[in-house]
Amino acid sequence: MKLVTFRASLEAQARLGVLLGDLVVDVAALGEAFGEDMPSSMLGLIDAGRPGLAALAALLEEAGEIPPIGTATALANVTLLAPIPRPRKNIFGIGLNYLEHVAESAAALDTDANLPKQPVIFSKPPTAVIGPNAPIEHNSKITKQMDWEVELAVIIGTTARRVPRARALDHVFGYSVMIDVSARDCRRAGQWIYSKGQDTFAPFGPVIVTADEIPDPQTLDLWLTVNGVEKQRSNTANMLFKVDELIADLCQGITLDPGDIIASGTPAGVGAGMTPQEWMWPGDTVVACVEGIGTLRHPIIDVTPA
Numbered sequence: 001m002k003l004v005t006f007r008a009s010l011e012a013q014a015r016l017g018v019l020l021g022d023l024v025v026d027v028a029a030l031g032e033a034f035g036e037d038m039p040s041s042m043l044g045l046i047d048a049g050r051p052g053l054a055a056l057a058a059l060l061e062e063a064g065e066i067p068p069i070g071t072a073t074a075l076a077n078v079t080l081l082a083p084i085p086r087p088r089k090n091i092f093g094i095g096l097n098y099l100e101h102v103a104e105s106a107a108a109l110d111t112d113a114n115l116p117k118q119p120v121i122f123s124k125p126p127t128a129v130i131g132p133n134a135p136i137e138h139n140s141k142i143t144k145q146m147d148w149e150v151e152l153a154v155i156i157g158t159t160a161r162r163v164p165r166a167r168a169l170d171h172v173f174g175y176s177v178m179i180d181v182s183a184r185d186c187r188r189a190g191q192w193i194y195s196k197g198q199d200t201f202a203p204f205g206p207v208i209v210t211a212d213e214i215p216d217p218q219t220l221d222l223w224l225t226v227n228g229v230e231k232q233r234s235n236t237a238n239m240l241f242k243v244d245e246l247i248a249d250l251c252q253g254i255t256l257d258p259g260d261i262i263a264s265g266t267p268a269g270v271g272a273g274m275t276p277q278e279w280m281w282p283g284d285t286v287v288a289c290v291e292g293i294g295t296l297r298h299p300i301i302d303v304t305p306a
Contacts, residue, residue, distance in 0.1 A: 001056070002207040002294075003174070005042050005085060005131075006078040014081055016041050018060065019207055023072045030059050033068040042084050042208065046157055046173050046258045053210065082131035082204040083176055084155070088259055090123035091202060092250060093180060095192070097240050097265025104273030119241045119249050122192040124180070124263070128202035135301040136181055137200045138282050143183035146280040146300070149266035150224035150232050150288040152217065153178040154243055155208055160256040168247035171256065174208040175217060177290045178263045179224070179298065181280075184272050204261075206294045214292060217243045221291040222267070227284055234267030241265075 002019040016039055017024040027045070031038030036059060038052075039045040045052050063071075096102045096116050130136070138146055157173025181201035186194050214220070223233040241249070246262055271278040280286060282302035289295040 001210045005081045022075050025072045029071040080132045082129045083208045087126045092262045093122045094265040095120035098267040100268035124197045124202045130200050132206040136298050137303040140304045145184035147182045147271040149180035151178045151263045154262040156256045156260040160251040165244045165248040168244040172211045174210045176208045179203040179288045224288045232269035
């Protein structure tokens with residue numbers, strides 16, 4: 001399933017939906033049409049676990065190709081939000097997780113040129129999240145080095161605590177796309193959270209594809225363009241630490257809860273690694289895509305105080 005969070009109008013509340021072609025089916029409304037109580041939010045569905053997904057799948061099968069009147073809206077007539085508009089916890093970011101990105105970062109950002117022996121972990125606060133098409137804010141009083149990073153996002157479905165790698169993927173709810181926006185000149189004493197955690201620095205979406213549709217997350221092409229020019233292209237097979245390794249490593253010391261998000265790292269091609277270096281500026285448009293999931297498109301806008 002392709003799951004979305006949407007708003008049918010500016011005044012409407014955010015709702016959980018299923019994307020069916022060019023239609024968005026309201027999950028709670030679909031449940032009501034068949035006398036079932038269904039979640040109205042993505043976190044509610046994640047909390048419902050496998051029985052919740054099974055119930056939704058059964059409702060969709062019962063509805064068939066034409067959803068009941070009042071349960072579906074044309075995709076063109078809704079606004080898609082981030083699939084989880086406000087995560088409960090910080091997003092787990094993974095640094096230096098593609099071979100060539102390790103090399104370009106060492107040359108441009110003074111990071112260690114040696115391959116990491118363990119995943120490099122940082123975080124982005126929930127306030128950094130924005131949904132599809134929302135503007136990324138550029139404050140030139142804070143940064144003049146706004147960079148891009150396309151990443152596969154992993155959404156946890158069931159609590160993971162000290163699980164082995166062999167069972168790690170059993171805890172995944174689904175996958176999405178994230179752009180890890182980074183202000184390279186905002187690193188502080190080697191710490192990354194202010195560089196990567198500013199407001200609007202975590203574009204997320206447009207959908208969550210449930211894990212059953214992506215049995216192997218290490219086979220996905222991903223790419224990114226700025227103003228139509230391709231900057232990044234790779235495949236998740238090139239991760240140094242695979243998704244199951246990341247989950248197993250994190251949950252040895254930090255419990256992963258339903259709804260937690262892991263941004264699994266970016267391939268080479270970031271602006272800091274270009275010669276000369278390139279950055280995003282107001283007026284630019286960044287587009288990121290992960291195969292089989294979807295595309296994010298975001299304008300950069302100026303919010304510099306006068």
